Amino acid sequence: xxxxxxxxxxxxxxxxxxxxxxxxxxxxxxxxxxAALGKPAIGHLDPxxxxxxxxxxxxxxxxxxxxxxxxFAVSGPGSVGMETCFVNLVExxxxxxVCRNGVFGGRMIENVQRFGGTAVVVxxxxxxxxxxxxxxxxxxxxxxxKALAFVHAETSxxxxxxxxxxxxxxxxxxxxxxxxxxxxxxxxxxxxxxWAADAIYSGSQKCLSCVPGLAPITFSERAVACVRTRRQxxxxxxxxxxxxxxxxxxPGGKRTYHHTAPVNSLYALHESLVMLxxxxxxxxxxxxxxxxxxxxAGFDALGLRFVVREEARLPQLNAVHVPTxxxxxxxxxxxxxxxxxxxxxxxxxxAGKVWRFGLMGYSARAxxxxxxxxxxxxxxxxxxxxxxxxxxxxxxxxxYTGNQA
Amino acid sequence: xxxxxxxxxxxxxxxxxxxxxxxxxxxxxxxxxxAALGKPAIGHLDPxxxxxxxxxxxxxxxxxxxxxxxxFAVSGPGSVGMETCFVNLVExxxxxxVCRNGVFGGRMIENVQRFGGTAVVVxxxxxxxxxxxxxxxxxxxxxxxKALAFVHAETSxxxxxxxxxxxxxxxxxxxxxxxxxxxxxxxxxxxxxxWAADAIYSGSQKCLSCVPGLAPITFSERAVACVRTRRQxxxxxxxxxxxxxxxxxxPGGKRTYHHTAPVNSLYALHESLVMLxxxxxxxxxxxxxxxxxxxxAGFDALGLRFVVREEARLPQLNAVHVPTxxxxxxxxxxxxxxxxxxxxxxxxxxAGKVWRFGLMGYSARAxxxxxxxxxxxxxxxxxxxxxxxxxxxxxxxxxYTGNQA
Numbered sequence: 086x087x088x089x090x091x092x093x094x095x096x097x098x099x100x101x102x103x104x105x106x107x108x109x110x111x112x113x114x115x116x117x118x119x120a121a122l123g124k125p126a127i128g129h130l131d132p133x134x135x136x137x138x139x140x141x142x143x144x145x146x147x148x149x150x151x152x153x154x155x156x157f158a159v160s161g162p163g164s165v166g167m168e169t170c171f172v173n174l175v176e177x178x179x180x181x182x183v184c185r186n187g188v189f190g191g192r193m194i195e196n197v198q199r200f201g202g203t204a205v206v207v208x209x210x211x212x213x214x215x216x217x218x219x220x221x222x223x224x225x226x227x228x229x230x231k232a233l234a235f236v237h238a239e240t241s242x243x244x245x246x247x248x249x250x251x252x253x254x255x256x257x258x259x260x261x262x263x264x265x266x267x268x269x270x271x272x273x274x275x276x277x278x279x280w281a282a283d284a285i286y287s288g289s290q291k292c293l294s295c296v297p298g299l300a301p302i303t304f305s306e307r308a309v310a311c312v313r314t315r316r317q318x319x320x321x322x323x324x325x326x327x328x329x330x331x332x333x334x335x336p337g338g339k340r341t342y343h344h345t346a347p348v349n350s351l352y353a354l355h356e357s358l359v360m361l362x363x364x365x366x367x368x369x370x371x372x373x374x375x376x377x378x379x380x381x382a383g384f385d386a387l388g389l390r391f392v393v394r395e396e397a398r399l400p401q402l403n404a405v406h407v408p409t410x411x412x413x414x415x416x417x418x419x420x421x422x423x424x425x426x427x428x429x430x431x432x433x434x435x436a437g438k439v440w441r442f443g444l445m446g447y448s449a450r451a452x453x454x455x456x457x458x459x460x461x462x463x464x465x466x467x468x469x470x471x472x473x474x475x476x477x478x479x480x481x482x483x484x485y486t487g488n489q490a
Numbered sequence: 491x492x493x494x495x496x497x498x499x500x501x502x503x504x505x506x507x508x509x510x511x512x513x514x515x516x517x518x519x520x521x522x523x524x525a526a527l528g529k530p531a532i533g534h535l536d537p538x539x540x541x542x543x544x545x546x547x548x549x550x551x552x553x554x555x556x557x558x559x560x561x562f563a564v565s566g567p568g569s570v571g572m573e574t575c576f577v578n579l580v581e582x583x584x585x586x587x588v589c590r591n592g593v594f595g596g597r598m599i600e601n602v603q604r605f606g607g608t609a610v611v612v613x614x615x616x617x618x619x620x621x622x623x624x625x626x627x628x629x630x631x632x633x634x635x636k637a638l639a640f641v642h643a644e645t646s647x648x649x650x651x652x653x654x655x656x657x658x659x660x661x662x663x664x665x666x667x668x669x670x671x672x673x674x675x676x677x678x679x680x681x682x683x684x685w686a687a688d689a690i691y692s693g694s695q696k697c698l699s700c701v702p703g704l705a706p707i708t709f710s711e712r713a714v715a716c717v718r719t720r721r722q723x724x725x726x727x728x729x730x731x732x733x734x735x736x737x738x739x740x741p742g743g744k745r746t747y748h749h750t751a752p753v754n755s756l757y758a759l760h761e762s763l764v765m766l767x768x769x770x771x772x773x774x775x776x777x778x779x780x781x782x783x784x785x786x787a788g789f790d791a792l793g794l795r796f797v798v799r800e801e802a803r804l805p806q807l808n809a810v811h812v813p814t815x816x817x818x819x820x821x822x823x824x825x826x827x828x829x830x831x832x833x834x835x836x837x838x839x840x841a842g843k844v845w846r847f848g849l850m851g852y853s854a855r856a857x858x859x860x861x862x863x864x865x866x867x868x869x870x871x872x873x874x875x876x877x878x879x880x881x882x883x884x885x886x887x888x889x890y891t892g893n894q895a
């Protein structure tokens with residue numbers, strides 16, 4: 086047999102530039118995580134690998150602050166984590182109250198609808214947290230709602246919602262709760278058991294600073310019972326938790342082959358979770374707050390205004406308004422080309438109007454804050470804005486040395 | 491806020507043993523692929539990354555031997571590739587003729603049913619290829635079938651089916667064809683355009699010798715038209731090709747964010763596809779055949795019998811019967827513990843009865859064949875079987891030196 090399509094020419098091994106990642110994710114990986122990623126692949130049923138999977142479950146329970154037996158990493162990006170929650174918990178005809186205050190609430194609505202459910206949408210302005218009063222009203226108006234779904238940390242705006250309050254409202258009404266913690270896990274408190282949340286999903290490439298492509302999730306016993314008593318089969322073979330768990334949670338120690346796990350990515354996740362455990366969750370949260378305060382002090386000195394009001398602001402995702410008269414795409418392009426610095430653009434109604442600066446996981450460190458402030462001041466000055474680089478760096482420094490008011 | 495679940499102790503950075511992977515996948519990764527995997531992450535919308543994605547599409551068209559515009563890598567394991575094909579092409583009420591001659595045909599049936607379709611099942615014995623006459627009969631008996639689905643290379647048995655003939659039968663009847671090429675791509679000819687197949691999916695961790703977790707797929711124009719004229723939305727947000735392609739195939743060059751791509755895994759895929767292009771498909775196929783012949787010569791000398799008859803045998807997946815009286819699990823355990831050699835067990839009706847030896851991608855090389863024959867002869871001798879190690883190694887050597895009959 087011979088080939089018909091000739092071998093393409095002019096393509097060489099790819100040259101990857103070294104970037105500093107201060108966008109909405111992926112974040113910089115710690116060298117230890119990179120080293121773990123590059124270990125040789127072993128079989129996904131190898132005893133050494135199976136032990137690592139067990140350890141990942143234990144480490145994820147710590148990260149999620151839960152005793153939930155069903156805590157593991159879905160073999161796909163955060164959006165597969167989201168879909169795994171909805172495809173297992175929503176059946177045709179189910180009603181779900183979904184809060185939308187950014188991109189990801191909109192994606193939740195799509196999920197509910199595609200699995201045959203009805204979404205009752207609670208709208209809040211992009212940049213605002215979810216309003217608990219609106220949620221209480223919606224749950225009261227729809228006593229037949231099966232679940233409440235909301236985004237804890239909206240990556241598209243940098244707003245954090247009051248998960249404890251929202252989950253509490255769902256619990257009062259006997260509703261399940263589905264929580265997007267993609268950008269919060271490891272950066273701000275995700276307290277699964279304290280909140281009594283039912284299904285939470287996250288992503289590996291944000292505050293865990295791991296390779297993109299894994300979605301940690303955790304399900305309460307209530308959520309598991311809901312999956313087990315479904316009227317219909319889950320409309321996905323790959324995401325059916327009943328099947329996946331025969332591999333991840335071996336009843337009687339006998340694992341059933343489900344799919345070939347992304348072995349190397351799981352090495353990296355294990356290492357990033359070990360590092361989080363070693364640092365301690367409270368220290369990790371404090372670190373994100375510290376670098377956020379330094380970045381904010383510098384932004385204040387540069388005259389940049391935050392999209393989100395202070396009390397709802399995520400330290401790990403800083404969205405600021407683009408100053409009037411500035412070509413925002415040109416600024417991002419210059420930051421990338423001259424400083425190898427990636428920052429994020431706005432999405433949806435915020436497209437062209439905001440920049441998003443991530444301080445996630447290993448990216449949340451003083452070098453990055455200083456580099457970012459200096460580079461941004463230079464580029465803004467080049468665009469004719471009065472940007473006092475010295476003042477910005479001094480303001481950040483004052484936070485680090487504790488001299489800030 | 492304080493944590494309630496204490497940090498788990500007793501878990502250290504994981505130690506990954508160096509294994510030689512001769513199971514059904516993952517296969518050994520080439521050091522160049524490992525090096526690519528470990529490059530620093532960059533943003534999934536970075537110009538350097540976007541260029542790499544374009545190159546991956548071109549390289550995949552070569553690997554799949556197709557001009558199909560829709561050729562890219564799904565961000566998930568091979569099973570997500572399978573599900574992406576079925577969830578996009580099957581709508582409620584559709585009838586699909588599915589061939590089952592191993593595990594993966596059974597998974598296809600699950601896919602059809604979970605998306606509301608009806609599967610007309612054509613059964614063949616495990617270890618046999620799909621019988622084209624049975625398929626012709628089924629298509630004749632079900633003129634309303636929308637698609638024919640079959641596994642080109644059954645990883646659970648090592649049987650290869652005649653894809654050209656089967657796709658031809660589907661074309662005659664005006665049916666779409668969905669082909670599982672997870673284990674064949676890069677190992678035996680996958681000739682998408684020559685066959686005129688409509689949807690083919692594969693996996694990264696078999697004959698491409700890349701990291702597990704990506705699923706290359708290709709869709710013909712006919713298949714794309716079928717997706718575009720669906721009556722209902724695809725019941726998956728993540729796998730909806732209409733959405734995914736706004737990221738992978740930028741109309742007008744403007745990419746829309748869909749999900750965070752598994753950046754590092756795609757570096758590795760790019761490198762493995764560059765290596766395949768450099769070797770040349772025909773040389774890669776010939777290499778798999780050569781090492782299969784050497785392994786087979788050794789197995790013959792050890793008295794091991796193949797599950798699949800010669801003309802349907804996959805060179806990259808060698809399933810042999812476990813000799814009578816042998817504790818097959820003990821043999822695999824000893825190979826793993828003493829020789830760091832992973833081989834595969836049997837699945838389904840073949841569980842406990844066969845071993846599966848993979849010779850996939852970088853695993854298909856003489857060191858592996860020799861190590862495997864020597865180790866197996868030792869372990870079998872330890873179990874009281876007459877296993878002439880010298881004869882096995884000499885037989886393999888004769889193939890390599892061209893002295894075999």
